[in-house]
Amino acid sequence: MKKVLMGNEAVAYSLFINGVNVAVGYPGTPSTEVIETLKNFHDDDFYVEWSTNEKVALEIAAGASLAGARTVATMKQVGLNVAADPLLSLSVVGVEGGLIVFVADDPGPHSSQTEQDTRNFARFCNLPVFDPSSPEEAFELIKPAFEISEKYKIPVLFRMTTRVCHSNQSIEFELKREKRKIKGFEKKPDWVILPALSYIKHMELEQKLQDMKKELSAYNRIEGRGKIGIVTGGVSYFYVKEAIKGFEDLFSILKITVAHPLDEGFILEFAKDKEMLIFIEELDPVLEEEVKLILFENGKFIPIYGKRNSYVQFAGELDVDKVRDIFYKVLSDKRFLKKNTFGDVLQIPKRQAQLCAGCPHRSSFLIVKYAAKGQDVIFTGDIGCYTLGFAKPISTTDTCLCMGASITMAQGFKIADGSKKVIAFIGDSTFFHSGITGLVNSYYNRHNITVCILDNLTTGMTGFQPHPGTGKKIYGEEGRKVSIESLVKGIGIEKILVIDPYSDFTENVDKVREFLNNDQLGVIVFRRECANLKSRESYFKINQNCLKCRVCLKVTGCPAIDEDENGNIFIDSALCNSCGLCKNFCRYSAIEKVMVK
Amino acid sequence: MNDIIIAGIGGQGNILLSRVVCQLFMNKGFDVKSAENIGMSQRGGSVVSYIRAGDDVGPIVPDGKADILIGLEMSEAARNVNKVNKDSLIVLNDRFVRPKNSDLKKQQILRFFEENFPKLNIINAHDIAFKLNMPKAENITMLTLICKEEILPFSKEEILIALKQVLSPKMYEMNKILVEKIYERY
Ligand code: SF4
Numbered sequence A: 001m002k003k004v005l006m007g008n009e010a011v012a013y014s015l016f017i018n019g020v021n022v023a024v025g026y027p028g029t030p031s032t033e034v035i036e037t038l039k040n041f042h043d044d045d046f047y048v049e050w051s052t053n054e055k056v057a058l059e060i061a062a063g064a065s066l067a068g069a070r071t072v073a074t075m076k077q078v079g080l081n082v083a084a085d086p087l088l089s090l091s092v093v094g095v096e097g098g099l100i101v102f103v104a105d106d107p108g109p110h111s112s113q114t115e116q117d118t119r120n121f122a123r124f125c126n127l128p129v130f131d132p133s134s135p136e137e138a139f140e141l142i143k144p145a146f147e148i149s150e151k152y153k154i155p156v157l158f159r160m161t162t163r164v165c166h167s168n169q170s171i172e173f174e175l176k177r178e179k180r181k182i183k184g185f186e187k188k189p190d191w192v193i194l195p196a197l198s199y200i201k202h203m204e205l206e207q208k209l210q211d212m213k214k215e216l217s218a219y220n221r222i223e224g225r226g227k228i229g230i231v232t233g234g235v236s237y238f239y240v241k242e243a244i245k246g247f248e249d250l251f252s253i254l255k256i257t258v259a260h261p262l263d264e265g266f267i268l269e270f271a272k273d274k275e276m277l278i279f280i281e282e283l284d285p286v287l288e289e290e291v292k293l294i295l296f297e298n299g300k301f302i303p304i305y306g307k308r309n310s311y312v313q314f315a316g317e318l319d320v321d322k323v324r325d326i327f328y329k330v331l332s333d334k335r336f337l338k339k340n341t342f343g344d345v346l347q348i349p350k351r352q353a354q355l356c357a358g359c360p361h362r363s364s365f366l367i368v369k370y371a372a373k374g375q376d377v378i379f380t381g382d383i384g385c386y387t388l389g390f391a392k393p394i395s396t397t398d399t400c401l402c403m404g405a406s407i408t409m410a411q412g413f414k415i416a417d418g419s420k421k422v423i424a425f426i427g428d429s430t431f432f433h434s435g436i437t438g439l440v441n442s443y444y445n446r447h448n449i450t451v452c453i454l455d456n457l458t459t460g461m462t463g464f465q466p467h468p469g470t471g472k473k474i475y476g477e478e479g480r481k482v483s484i485e486s487l488v489k490g491i492g493i494e495k496i497l498v499i500d501p502y503s504d505f506t507e508n509v510d511k512v513r514e515f516l517n518n519d520q521l522g523v524i525v526f527r528r529e530c531a532n533l534k535s536r537e538s539y540f541k542i543n544q545n546c547l548k549c550r551v552c553l554k555v556t557g558c559p560a561i562d563e564d565e566n567g568n569i570f571i572d573s574a575l576c577n578s579c580g581l582c583k584n585f586c587r588y589s590a591i592e593k594v595m596v597k
Numbered sequence B: 001m002n003d004i005i006i007a008g009i010g011g012q013g014n015i016l017l018s019r020v021v022c023q024l025f026m027n028k029g030f031d032v033k034s035a036e037n038i039g040m041s042q043r044g045g046s047v048v049s050y051i052r053a054g055d056d057v058g059p060i061v062p063d064g065k066a067d068i069l070i071g072l073e074m075s076e077a078a079r080n081v082n083k084v085n086k087d088s089l090i091v092l093n094d095r096f097v098r099p100k101n102s103d104l105k106k107q108q109i110l111r112f113f114e115e116n117f118p119k120l121n122i123i124n125a126h127d128i129a130f131k132l133n134m135p136k137a138e139n140i141t142m143l144t145l146i147c148k149e150e151i152l153p154f155s156k157e158e159i160l161i162a163l164k165q166v167l168s169p170k171m172y173e174m175n176k177i178l179v180e181k182i183y184e185r186y
């Protein structure tokens, strides 16, 4: 059959076809759709779950692999940092059933804190890394990735970038699953990593890498015979192809699909008759550095243009136009100058991402903000939709670092700047991911902070995945629900308050103000389901009482409220999610509810 | 070679629309590729999808190359004019959601498009979707109107086939009624 598949979906289809038995991951853009798609497949030897975090996921995959199952652990690039601990050990210990670590990098970045390059992780961990250029190629490479993993008994990194993960392509395939028998766990001393063994296994790992070079090189290829060599990989390959259209004779392309380890012979073969090499790659200069090293070691010196001499940008993503600019810069050839466009005619200001209309977090932030008015407060934030609490006019998030850091950084502030009150915000999924250990630390070490858990009963940012606090498993079937309140109590924290951010605003502010009064360690759970999970029964509108004071607009910053050219305030009925928050701030009873018929 | 841009804001169903358009082209025998910016799309930010039919191309449409620009929201369409040229076909939804902290006006944007693009079409998908009590289906409303007015060469039947291929059965039933109603009434 032929189907349009997103890169991540193509990976999922191929994983299933190639007999994956266990698929685990933690959601994170742009990796999420691999598990989201896999969950639509069913088979008696196939298991899929959302795990509590990436380290948990990879360790589950490791266990299943040692028992002989084909497994995949999925995550985004920052998730790999969380899973770095098991990954580095696993590269030494080795695997049994094929184990793919699927990692989505985010050049740009479009929705991440970092632009880190997973190909560097491959060098760091001594692991092979596949780097497909398109959904179709990703589809085809899953099979060899499993085979290499099984043949050499090591995990294989499968790295894609946003433009491959989230691009779609029509792909022709047959949906037929390869059935494999899981042989079960066999006890061996190999699986217990003691220092003495680790040393031996490290040497083995280095050897494995040498051994697999030639075989992996078959996935890289040379195109064209021009004297100008272009080394590229990932989605940049297509930018190059398009940029040189019409001038193909000038160039030859080395398309690198397995970025590590590289086979010296193949690289030298390509470089042999080139006048220069241009490196077109996103993120870190991984190919540039590796190829340079090979050339240097073999006494070959040719001009090189890339990131290290500022011909190619270090940060952000590339596209056809940028690649064309690079060729113009290197070759001073006017044919690569780009045409004029409408560029400067109309300047459209950047559209800031906002908490959705009706988002319960908007109300929670404002409740805390009002309750803390007049006090000197530091607000620490975390990763999720609610990072947007930093945006005006909410402005109730002063820091954001990584998953779980709101709670721990708050303690750092308390130690260093104790005169201030410190309030940490964290979402429900993030709390389970890596907030718990921080909270345990604050109890143990007597750090008196306030932790607000913004519980919207889902993982909102990545598209509503379940987690331990929802109690639902990946198919919506019953798991066991972990109660945030019992967990907090179990640590020993006694001061707990649960609030519905949609209920009476003034009353909530009073409750929170009182809660903040004494400076003890305490947890407030704001609980209300994400506005996108509920179908809408009503919306709000502005009536003729409106005196255009703009208070509703200025205080809430709700994207559904705006003013027109004549200064008339209106609520966009298509956007309003009917939370009723704005109504609290109108002194003229000008905001009223309209029921949807 | 057909390069299409769909621009809008989060929550308008841009990505789903781009899926359906891909499917429509594929059903006509094209090999398609597409890409979109998602992530913050739920949160009212800018969303743009690129759809490309052709070999050996990357997912992003180069500047000036798009043949068609579909704007679900006008200022987002304007944001992406770098991708089109004066011969491109422009289809705008009559919908303006002002980027906060700007004094941009709807008239300003309309005038810009009128002055620069001879092939401009304005479509009232927002109002019609709202009247049909499906405010969240602005995307499919837009597509249906575009095809009904023969701006894009797809029949009602072809739209329904593509919708069936892309949507869940429940979503398909809802959208089918929408498409039928639009063909009957507008
Ligand atoms: S307009 Fe008012 S009621 Fe509607 S979502 Fe925004 S704050 Fe809530």
Ligand code: SF4
Binding pocket: A542, A545, A546, A547, A548, A549, A550, A551, A552, A553, A569, A585, A586, A587, A588, A589, A590, A591
């Ligand atoms: S707060 Fe009330 S009176 Fe003031 S602008 Fe908003 S609706 Fe109008």
